[in-house]
Amino acid sequence: MDIKENVDLSDYSTMRLGGKARYLAEADSETKIKDLVSWARQRSLLVVMIGEGSNIVWRDEGYEGLIIVNKIDGFKVISKDDKSLALKVGAGEIWDKLVEWSVKKNLTGIEFLSRIPGCVGAAPVQNIGAYGAELSNVLVELEAYDTNLGKFVTLANKDCAFAYRTSRFKTTDKGRFLITLITLRLTKAKPKPPFYESLQAYLDEHKIRDYTPKNIRQAVIEIRKIKLPDPSVVANNGSFFTNPIIISEQFEELKQKYPDIKGWPREDGRVKISAGWMIEQAGFKDVHDQETGMGIWWGSALVMINEHAKTTADLLAFKQKIVSKVYEMFGVMLEQEPELLP
Ligand SMILES: Cc1cc2nc3c(=O)[nH]c(=O)nc-3n(C[C@H](O)[C@H](O)[C@H](O)COP(=O)(O)OP(=O)(O)OC[C@H]3O[C@@H](n4cnc5c(N)ncnc54)[C@H](O)[C@@H]3O)c2cc1C
Incomplete structure (x- = not known):
């Protein structure tokens, strides 16, 4: 070894x-x-x-x-019919290569998740999502080494406790399962509107009316190129904060005070509010903090960047400045999206 x-x-x-x-x-x-x-x-x-x-x-x-x-690689189609195709993918494969492959085959299901960095095996951990789509919509099951039982197990979608940017792998069973393979089912139908606001705006602006997986992927890539820094050039973890979910009464109160506040009602009656909007209002967009060497990306207030920070303590100090100011203004506690390990 x-x-x-x-x-x-x-x-x-x-x-x-x-x-x-x-x-x-x-x-x-x-x-x-x-x-x-x-x-x-x-x-x-x-x-x-x-x-x-x-x-x-x-x-x-x-x-x-x-x-x-x-580093477990490999793609294997395990079944297909007129409407869909199921495939197993090794956890070490690069996620976006999988998306590229599926789009080339004209399959629908993960094109909205284009250009998300990272490996296939990490995708279930935070139930990766973007532009209104989530991995949990297409994941059938996954295989993992269960370190508690000391054997390989198969977990069905319903056993993974998926929710917005989370799963049992990030919460109750953090670290227990070492994911080796995932099985996805992708469909042969076209992606169906309504699409996420910013995606639809891009499609309209570019007069794209043929909603193929290829066109959706291309649009998502173009939007993301502007909104998110390339981690190989600028050190970052993508969105550093998740969008908080609050009760509708609190949202109505905030709306009285901040009529422009952005929120999306959820099926459970609560409201998901824009962390990026609050961070911007708190004065942090495109900030370059000399004290910590950290900053906020000009294209998105959600993205913390490491400009010349030396330590994680610097990062945490900068994060705390944002969290405290947002709490002071809105009474909402921001949650960190990337995991602080161990
Ligand atoms: C520029 C940028 C944009 C991003 N955009 C998005 C986005 O739009 N949506 C989104 O959801 N995320 C986004 N992310 C976050 C990130 O890309 C995803 O969470 C991705 O799935 C992480 O993959 P990774 O291989 O880098 O995982 P790592 O960072 O290596 O690991 C993340 C977590 O998963 C665990 N893990 C990793 N692999 C396995 C495995 N095989 N078995 C068990 N546990 C494992 C790790 O222990 C850790 O807890 C973005 C990040 C960046 C830098």
Whole structure:
């Protein structure tokens, strides 16, 4: 087993911060995962599995256990009929390559999730979503190594406790399942409107009326290129905050005070409100904070960027400035989207 020691964690997070990992290894098969977990268990070490590190903030203290980077690849079509196609995909595949593949085959289901960085295996962890679509709409089941039971298991969609940007893998069973494969069902129908406001605006502006998976993907890519910094150029974790969900009474009260506040009613009667709008109102859009070396991306107030921060403590201090100001103005507590590990 090729296990590296004292590895810089900043190379394993697109925010490029964090201390050192005691041990790190790549795994491109189920057998390797099992062997690595048992190696760690023999030494009483914690284990965490990662993909590309685009949704992780590592602590300055580093990670005292073993990090397993998932490199399991492969796409396999397992069934198809006139209306749909089901396929199994290795957790180490790059998510956007999968989207590109599905669009080339003219399949619908994940084109709205174009250009989301990271690996396939991380997608269920926060139930990745964008432009009104979520992974949970197309995921049939997944396979994972259950570190509690010490064996590989299959979990159906309904067993994953998916919700807005979360799942059991991010909450009650954080760290327990090392995901190796996912199964998706994609359809042969065209994407159907109504589309997300900004996407529809782009389509209208560019007079795109043929809603094919290819056209939707292209539109999403173009919008995202402007809105989000490329992590290979600017250190960031994408949206740093989730949109808070509040009760409708609180939303009505806020609307009295801030008539322009943006909110989307949900089926459960609550309202999802725009974290980006609140952060902008709190004066943080396109901010460059000299004290911490952190900033906010000009294209989106949701995106925190690392301009010259040295430590995760700097990042957390900057985050706290935003959270406190937004709470002071709106009485709403912002939640961080990327995971602070360990
Ligand atoms: C510019 C930018 C834009 C983004 N846009 C979006 C967006 O629109 N929507 C969205 O939802 N997210 C978005 N993200 C966040 C991120 O891309 C996703 O969360 C992605 O799924 C993370 O993939 P990763 O491989 O980098 O995971 P990592 O960052 O490596 O890991 C994230 C979490 O998943 C766990 N994990 C990873 N792989 C596995 C596995 N195989 N088994 C078990 N646990 C695992 C890790 O332990 C960690 O807790 C964006 C990020 C960036 C930088």
